[in-house]
């Protein structure tokens with residue numbers, strides 16, 4: 001008998017191990033991913049968006065304009081007429097607890 005031959009049982013075990021480790025990997029990858037972006041202005045919630053939907057929303061307030069976008073599960077401010085531009089340069093957020101703050105406009109985008 002060739003002891004190096006791969007038996008069907010070996011293949012089942014290998015597949016089981018691969019599926020299991022992939023599952024653990026995916027679970028840890030998505031466990032802290034938020035599922036919605038909550039936009040507040042002056043501590044008032046003005047909009048909530050599911051991260052699964054691509055959204056482009058212009059938030060106009062008395063303070064100014066911010067364009068909030070959700071693309072492929074990530075949320076970011078693509079445009080703002082604030083004086084510092086920190087909200088735009090903050091980049092993309094997608095994990096629970098991450099936030100984009102636009103201080104001049106009193107605008108906060110938070111992932112929940």
Ligand SMILES: [Zn+2]
Nearest residue numbers: 080082087102
């Ligand atoms: Zn800003």
